[in-house]
Amino acid sequence: MFSFLTNPLKHSCSLLSVILSLILAGISPVLAQVPKSLDSLETYVRTHTPTDTNYVIALNELGNQLTRKKADYDRADSVLHLAESIARRLNFGRGMYRANTNMGSNYYLSNRPQQTLESLRKAHTIAEAYKLDTRTIARALTNLGTAYRNAHQFEKSIEVYLRSLRMQEQYNLQPRNEDTYNGIGLALKDMHRTQEAISYFKQALTLNQALKNAYGIAICEQNIGKCYDDLEQPAKALSYYKSARSHAREAESELLQSDILVNTGLALRKAKRFDEARQAIEQALVISRKQENQSAMATDYFNLGQVYEEQKDYKLAERYMKQALSLANALDDKPKIAIYTQGLANLYGGMKDFQQAYVYQLERNQEIDSTTTVRTNAEVQRLITKYETEKKEAQIKLLRQEAQLRQQETQRTRLLLIGSVLLLLLVGVASAWLLNRSKLRRLEEAHRLRQQIAHDLHDEVGSTLSSISMLSGHTDTLLSQNKPESAQKMVQKIYTDARQILESVDEIIWTINPGNDSLHRIALRLQEYAQPLMEAKGIRFHFTVDPALANFLVSMEKRRNLYLIGKEGITNLIKYSQASEASVRFEQKDQQVRVLIEDNGQGFVQAQYSLRTGQTSMQQRAKAMGGSLEVRSAPKQGTRLVVTTFIN
Structure with missing residues (x-):
């Protein structure tokens, strides 16, 4: 349904397949009696009495157009709430469904993930309660999957998307909903499973090509381009961006063209083609100004500043980055404020103006949690x-x-x-x-x-x-x-x-320090080491300690060996596993302590275990403290490391 950009420096309003989803959201009855242009809709709702379903349909279409053509999110929200209220009074289930779907679109594009999720959950509930057609219910599931993805609940998102696909297959709905494939692709991309994501994007592209849907084709091509960008294949990425822009022009979507231009500029900057990168981003800025979209303008200014910084034109870089920060402050967009202050700190570091660099670094550190402070210039x-x-x-x-x-x-x-x-x-x-x-x-x-x-x-x-x-x-x-x-x-x-x-x-x-003699203190030390590394890698991390271990003391040498084995195991997990989930457990049984480090990563062939992981050193440390070390792993099945030693 909706696009969600993973790169915070790109437009937050790429729209993906918002428009197509809303067109197909299902308001077939008497639509011919309702005007379609924005001006005609404004006149219609002003001159008609809100007493029938046609009025609800007109309000829904007006709210949709205010969102996607004007980016007037506040007014669109008011119009859509009015549409929902009248539809409820008329017991018009499809109108209520459409109003909540459009509200989800509006909240999505104005970066309100929780409200997006609530609206699309409600839309799905209404579709089932009013027994709307199977295609509409399947589409409601697709939209809900997008809302979960937008809230960074990627596994839940894929689960809901697959429910939609199974429904489409069970009832042989033709053509298949290309947004479902797009959504799964985006969730996989967010989980860094890029090759799998490309496969789903290409299936969505095939469906859009069959429908001759220029807008949908542009969305899919842009998503494939971003995947190749992530895979460091700029030539392929630029090829897809070029085709995507051509289809966006055919669809007459300026916002989508702007989004594609920004992605093109970023890819060209990576390829050190700075003049072309600057031209692409400047074209995007022209569209953002025309649309009066301040969030997009801030993104464009910052990206322009970074291009000038690469060219060592520090004056222009400083000017554009400050314009970006000023707009972000006006919008109170905290994620962008953090990114732009960091960018200015790096810029002043490159200019050897360390006083200003330090000032902006302090500002940056105030914008983020202390456990996720990013290294600067x-x-x-x-x-x-x-x-x-x-x-x-x-x-x-x-x-x-x-x-x-x-x-x-x-x-x-x-x-x-x-x-x-x-x-x-x-x-x-x-x-x-x-x-x-x-x-x-x-x-x-x-x-x-x-x-x-x-x-x-x-x-x-x-x-x-x-x-x-x-x-x-x-x-x-x-x-x-x-x-x-x-x-x-x-x-x-x-x-x-x-x-x-x-x-x-x-x-x-x-x-x-004798104050660290307990096993509980060793566990806390390892947790302090592991937690920020796991968060930086986006790994869901679980750390548990048997409370009984707080009563056991160990010698300085055993404490050192146990800590260093655990640290080495965690470091290897971070460097090589490519896991999405990991855990560390301290367990006590009889007079022994066991430390288990597990992940769901890519694993390895144990016979080919690399010396770079320090396994020999860990085995020696385990032996030195009278314990044992066991490593179990297989390709695609994760890794399990178990250290066992006597407590006394």
Whole structure:
């Protein structure tokens, strides 16, 4: 039914097959008595008395045209609510169905997903309650599937779409509803199952071609083009966009032409054909201005700014991006505000105006949840990293001071013990021997701890610091040779290495902290590591811990090995699984703890398990703590990793 663009920088009103769905929504009776043009409809509803079904039909058609031709969403909403009210009074089921379907279209295009879902759910209920024809009920299901997709409930969306398809097949409805195939394709595309999506889009294209429906053909071709764009095949994408635009012109849909032009511009920008990209987006902007569609204008301005940024024309880039942000603020469009402030932060970073970059970065961070903060331009992040590094250095300094104090306290304790031994020598040599033995064990433990910290700092930090030192010297050389782009890459590498050092030091501090001795603390640490990574990848994540584990303590070495195995397993899942759902469970049985990491991803052939996943290292760590590691996987059947070890 409706199109939903997954790229927030593209138009939010691509319409997809809105128009065709509404035309076929089913108002066959006495339609000839109702005018069809917008002006005639305005006159009709103004001059006729709202007493019959024709008036409801006219109101529905007027609301539909106000939505798709004028983008006057507020007035369309009022007209359609009036149509529903009169239809209910007349007990005109088809009119009520049509009003709610058109309201769903209106809410969809004005970016109100919850209201879209409510209206289309109601439309489906009305269609069944009034026993409307089977084709209308199947179409209502298709529309409802689109509403679920718009609300990001992709699995539910596909389930409802397939119900519609089964109904069409059961009753042999001909021709099949091409919007159903389009909807399944869009849901699959949103789930990153791009090749499957193309298959459904092509089935929808075949149906539209049979109907000679230029608008529907344009929609399908644009969707296929976007899939090839996602697959990094720009030549194929541009070919489909070109054909789609031709059919959109044939259908006389300016809004659809504008949408296709924006997608064309983005593909051309990817292909570094900046002049052509700019021309395509400027043509889209002309249409957006003509339609007075401020949301679309904001999108066009921002995309133009990004093209100019690629060409290093920073003045024009700044101008257009600020225009985009101004419009987004006027519309209070929070997702776009977040995107545009991030874009300006990146732009000022490229301009070496780090003060402005930092200002916009702070604005961006206020617009999004702290767990999903996106990494900005390398130079801007360098400012933040510098602060974080100084904070970690202060923590390390404090740790060293505490170690020195403990050493001094140990020395004082030694003197006191020696004095005590001398004083108590007469009491008994046995007591003195026991005290010395206890003291020696504590000193040995302290010595082993210091050795472990020194070893970890050398392995985790030493080599990386050396790398940073070498890269810093190379960066100075590149700058002196007037090679800023190469220097920028060196700075990015320095930033990555510095972040790695911070993470390593943080893990060392966490490992030696006696407050983290419980299994429950290990579980919380892994959850803190995994949650933002899963969210960034769009993976539904479930994390459960047996409450009984809060009562069990483990040694520092076992705690470190268990955490690192879990971290490695989660990292592999994020990098290679391509999963949509994953879980981590901590379970306790008898005197053993089991950690299970599972996903529904692409799996692998275990005999060909790659060394890059660190399986050998994980096996060694499991063996070192007296436990075991089991990995089960098969192609297309996900992966299951189980770590088992004794608690004591």
